[in-house]
Amino acid sequence: MTKNKFQQFVKFLLNNNLVIAPQYNVEGYLHLAELKNVKDLYLGTELPMDSWKWYFLPPEQKMFDYYGQNFKESLPKIKSQILLGVSILDLQALTLLNQVFEKDTYYQEIKKKTIVIGTSLVPKENFYKYFAKFEEDKLEHLQFDIFLAVQKGDYKIYTGSEDGQRLLDKFGYKNYQHIEYAGSIREEGLDQQMLVIKDGMQNYHNQKIWDDLGKRCMQCGKCTIACPVCFCFRMFDQANLERDSGSRNRCWDSCFYNEFTQVAGPAPTAPKHRLMTITSQKIYFWYEHHFVRTPASFSLPGCVGCGRCTRTCPADIDIFQTQRDILKAKQRKK
Amino acid sequence: MINVYKTYKSKILNVEKEGSDSKTFTLSLPYKGFSFEPGQYVMASIPGLGEAIFGVASAMNDKKSIQITVRKVGTLTSELHNKKKGDIIGIRGPYGRAYPIDLAKGKNVLLVAGGIGIPPLRPIILDAIKNPKKYKKVSIFYGCRDESLLNYIKEYSRWKKVCDLNITLDNPTTKKYPKGVVTTLFDQQNIPADASAFMCGPPIMYKFVIQKLIEKGLKPENIYASLERHMDCGQGVCQHCAIGHYYVCKDGPVFSYAELMNFKSWLSPI
Numbered sequence: 272m273t274k275n276k277f278q279q280f281v282k283f284l285l286n287n288n289l290v291i292a293p294q295y296n297v298e299g300y301l302h303l304a305e306l307k308n309v310k311d312l313y314l315g316t317e318l319p320m321d322s323w324k325w326y327f328l329p330p331e332q333k334m335f336d337y338y339g340q341n342f343k344e345s346l347p348k349i350k351s352q353i354l355l356g357v358s359i360l361d362l363q364a365l366t367l368l369n370q371v372f373e374k375d376t377y378y379q380e381i382k383k384k385t386i387v388i389g390t391s392l393v394p395k396e397n398f399y400k401y402f403a404k405f406e407e408d409k410l411e412h413l414q415f416d417i418f419l420a421v422q423k424g425d426y427k428i429y430t431g432s433e434d435g436q437r438l439l440d441k442f443g444y445k446n447y448q449h450i451e452y453a454g455s456i457r458e459e460g461l462d463q464q465m466l467v468i469k470d471g472m473q474n475y476h477n478q479k480i481w482d483d484l485g486k487r488c489m490q491c492g493k494c495t496i497a498c499p500v501c502f503c504f505r506m507f508d509q510a511n512l513e514r515d516s517g518s519r520n521r522c523w524d525s526c527f528y529n530e531f532t533q534v535a536g537p538a539p540t541a542p543k544h545r546l547m548t549i550t551s552q553k554i555y556f557w558y559e560h561h562f563v564r565t566p567a568s569f570s571l572p573g574c575v576g577c578g579r580c581t582r583t584c585p586a587d588i589d590i591f592q593t594q595r596d597i598l599k600a601k602q603r604k605k
Numbered sequence: 606m607i608n609v610y611k612t613y614k615s616k617i618l619n620v621e622k623e624g625s626d627s628k629t630f631t632l633s634l635p636y637k638g639f640s641f642e643p644g645q646y647v648m649a650s651i652p653g654l655g656e657a658i659f660g661v662a663s664a665m666n667d668k669k670s671i672q673i674t675v676r677k678v679g680t681l682t683s684e685l686h687n688k689k690k691g692d693i694i695g696i697r698g699p700y701g702r703a704y705p706i707d708l709a710k711g712k713n714v715l716l717v718a719g720g721i722g723i724p725p726l727r728p729i730i731l732d733a734i735k736n737p738k739k740y741k742k743v744s745i746f747y748g749c750r751d752e753s754l755l756n757y758i759k760e761y762s763r764w765k766k767v768c769d770l771n772i773t774l775d776n777p778t779t780k781k782y783p784k785g786v787v788t789t790l791f792d793q794q795n796i797p798a799d800a801s802a803f804m805c806g807p808p809i810m811y812k813f814v815i816q817k818l819i820e821k822g823l824k825p826e827n828i829y830a831s832l833e834r835h836m837d838c839g840q841g842v843c844q845h846c847a848i849g850h851y852y853v854c855k856d857g858p859v860f861s862y863a864e865l866m867n868f869k870s871w872l873s874p875i
Contacts (some may be wrong), residue, residue, distance in 0.1 A: 344611065376606055435822045502842040503843055504843050533835055559849070564847055567850035
């Protein structure tokens with residue numbers, strides 16, 4: 272697809288659709304927002320500050336309405352949306368989220384109404400080596416509807432779902448190649464980089480790394496908001512002003528917050544029993560989620576190397592440096 | 606698709622006081638075909654206050670009702686204590702991995718409970734009473750802060766017919782029960798090395814009990830502990846209950862010591 276034709280395609284999408292895409296805001300930051308005009312669209316190697324999880328897992332979501340003792344399911348009321356310009360790193364993140372929330376009614380309802388258009392663009396400096404170079408055979412392990420492989424001067428178009436095919440057919444573009452999703456695990460086996468770091472964390476524990484990070488981290492939780500694969504949530508009830516009615520909701524949570532592991536309370540007299548009380552425990556828990564638990568549960572990397580946590584961290588904690596430190600500690604102990 | 610967070614209505618059929626701060630609620634089955642294994646838990650909810658987990662405390666094959674024993678410690682449990690016979694609460698579950706009681710068939714069983722840790726072990730005791738020949742010998746070790754906090758006191762005479770019941774108290778006011786922590790009982794009793802130990806109590810109890818049981822020759826794969834964590838989803842998604850690469854809600858709450866001993870953060874984080 273030529274660049275010209277692509278412009279027409281975006282215009283076609285904007286007609287009657289909600290399109291979310293990376294755009295620079297007035298302050299000069301690259302953000303995700305509703306695309307109103309084709310010329311605002313940014314398609315490049317820079318990643319937007321916020322991640323695409325906002326559009327699959329809203330920060331706050333109603334799950335049930337209750338009246339007295341009766342709970343009624345409340346599905347997300349969204350119209351169809353098109354996510355345009357999802358970097359291949361973020362596609363890897365969405366592929367993981369799709370698995371984590373496979374049985375989640377709310378996530379699946381939104382997924383049903385969402386078209387994901389990915390691109391092969393990745394930041395020039397990228398710690399996740401697997402995606403440093405785009406190759407066609409990497410696509411069959413990612414979930415998307417349409418994919419744009421950036422070539423010299425134009426885009427090669429792939430489709431990953433019937434919805435994607437239908438959309439292109441409607442636009443009148445036929446020259447695409449369909450890729451059948453072959454599951455998230457690659458033929459060559461599990462991701463090597465993922466396995467090496469998991470082994471380092473599990474078998475070559477170095478407390479000094481975590482004590483040092485604990486001194487620098489200020490538990491603000493910004494990394495958990497920025498991360499495309501941080502999906503912790505908390506469930507809470509919200510009463511209406513009228514008696515005996517309200518809603519059961521969920522919202523994003525952060526493992527850096529004190530209440531995260533609290534098992535009793537919050538009545539004033541209740542014992543506040545918390546499992547994680549110091550910062551180094553919390554930051555270890557965060558790394559453990561990404562580099563141990565996610566690989567163990569889903570055989571997929573829990574970090575896609577986007578570097579959003581590093582960009583957003585007010586204490587300048589560099590996730591790639593920490594990974595190097597984990598590997599160094601492993602080498603030393605070997 | 607089934608909404609995994611859907612809570613089912615369950616009617617309170619009976620409320621019984623257990624000691625000074627706990628109550629046992631007998632509940633109608635939340636849905637047809639509800640069944641559980643000892644050690645599994647349910648998520649009980651009150652609209653407006655949210656959900657909390659409770660180990661199922663009743664007999665396994667009861668086709669009509671289930672029981673949970675609730676200690677009053679926070680907002681939700683206080684409100685539960687205000688509920689009366691005939692009121693409705695929400696239940697979803699059962700969730701989690703149970704105590705592997707089939708492994709203990711024909712063998713000696715040690716049940717070690719601390720404080721409010723006794724309810725999830727009660728289904729095993731009731732199972733032993735119903736099938737006296739299923740296990741070789743069942744010994745219960747139950748440590749509690751003081752006499753007023755002991756649960757299921759009315760049932761002890763029934764328990765004693767089949768099980769060996771040993772109780773210690775931290776602060777005894779009478780001479781009925783000895784003073785001390787549960788581990789002191791292990792020195793006075795003959796602990797068979799081939800026994801399976803099922804435990805539920807505070808982490809500090811596990812630390813000392815496991816040490817003692819290993820000394821007595823029990824194998825790590827025969828020692829099982831039920832862990833308590835903050836849980837929200839019960840599906841292994843929300844991350845609140847994670848320890849190491851396990852989720853307590855899904856992979857637990859019951860873990861063998863063989864599983865736990867390999868990583869540092871199960872008793873308390875690193």
